[in-house]
Structure formats: structure tokens, C-alpha cells
Amino acid sequence: MxxxxxxxxxxxxxxxxxxxxxxxxxxxxxxSMKSGKLDEELTRMSxxxxxxxxxALMLFxxxxxxxxEREGSELCRQITQALIENGVEVFSVTxxxxxxxxxxxxxxxxxxxxxxxxSGERTFQVVPGEPLQTxxxxxxxxxxFERAAE
Numbered sequence: 001m002x003x004x005x006x007x008x009x010x011x012x013x014x015x016x017x018x019x020x021x022x023x024x025x026x027x028x029x030x031x032s033m034k035s036g037k038l039d040e041e042l043t044r045m046s047x048x049x050x051x052x053x054x055x056a057l058m059l060f061x062x063x064x065x066x067x068x069e070r071e072g073s074e075l076c077r078q079i080t081q082a083l084i085e086n087g088v089e090v091f092s093v094t095x096x097x098x099x100x101x102x103x104x105x106x107x108x109x110x111x112x113x114x115x116x117x118x119s120g121e122r123t124f125q126v127v128p129g130e131p132l133q134t135x136x137x138x139x140x141x142x143x144x145f146e147r148a149a150e
Contacts, residue, residue, distance in 0.1 A: 018089075019055035022048050026062045037066035045079065054087030061093045073098035100131035 002008055002015045017042050025047060026037070035043070041064055053060070060080075064072040076099040094100055103109045111130050115123040120139055 016055075018057045019053050021049065021057045021059065021141075022052060023058075023059045023061070024048060024063050026065060037042050038064070040075070041066060052086070052088055056088045058083055058090045059092075060090065060094065063092070065094070065096065069096055069098060072096050077102045090104070095135050097131055097133045104130065 002013065003018055004023065024041070026081065027040065027044075031078050045063075048058075048076070064075045066072070067075070070107050071095045076092070076094065076096060080092065080099075080103070092100075100111070111128065113129045113132065115125045115127045115129075117123065120136075
């Protein structure tokens with residue numbers, strides 16, 4: 001957003017100039033049934049890669065979540081590794097633990113996650129922290145269905 005000239009609420013701010021910002025966010029399934037979600041995601045990724053160059057920024061948001069955790073993680077890991085090796089910076093929002101954990105040994109990787117207190121309370125703040133193997137879905141399940149049972 002800074003590269004587009006948007007206002008930044010800070011006393012000072014610096015950011016590298018990118019050679020393009022490329023988003024890969026999940027989309028709804030093809031209603032014409034020409035292909036499934038995974039095929040559509042792979043096709044879009046292939047098209048994006050044709051425009052990437054060193055210095056670009058790639059944004060992933062739940063990419064490749066249309067398949068199982070193992071396959072989605074491996075697809076994301078291989079694509080992310082190739083992008084990094086070619087000078088593309090990657091930001092990724094994911095629930096794919098295996099994918100996120102694959103980069104734990106990389107010094108240049110920073111992890112952020114939604115804060116959750118020991119009591120289970122959610123603060124709605126994003127804080128530094130390594131990936132967890134749970135998204136705490138069981139907490140939400142109990143909260144929703146305990147209310148419904150009342």
C-alpha cells in the first residue's frame with residue numbers, strides 16, 4: 001500500500017520499492033465445473049510466475065488449502081522455496097502447519113499469529129510466535145454448540 005502512495009500512520013517509515021506486488025488468494029470454486037479449486041489455484045500460480053522477477057512481493061492467503069494438509073503444504077513449500085531462491089519476498093497467511101514449520105530453520109523468516117491467552121481468550125492482536133499445530137477449532141466448536149444447547 002505504501003508503494004501505491006497510501007498514507008502511513010507513523011512518525012517515520014521506510015519500505016523497499018517492489019518490482020510488482022502479486023496476490024494469490026483463494027477463490028470460490030469454478031461454478032461452470034470446468035475445473036476444481038486446486039486446478040484453478042495452480043493455473044493462477046502458473047500465470048503469476050510468468051510475471052515475477054527478483055524484487056517482487058508475493059502475497060499468499062490460504063493458498064492451496066483446497067487439498068489435504070500434506071499435499072497443500074508440499075505445494076506451498078516448493079513454490080515458496082523457488083520464489084525465495086529467485087529473490088521474491090513471500091508473505092503467507094496459512095493454516096497449513098507442515099508448510100509453515102518447513103521454514104523454521106530459516107533465519108530470515110518471521111512468524112506472526114493471532115494472540116490467544118492461556119485462558120483461551122482471544123485478544124485479536126497479531127504477535128510474533130512460531131506456528132502451532134492447532135487453529136483451536138475445538139474451542140470454537142464448543143463455544144457454538146454449547147450456546148446452541150442452552
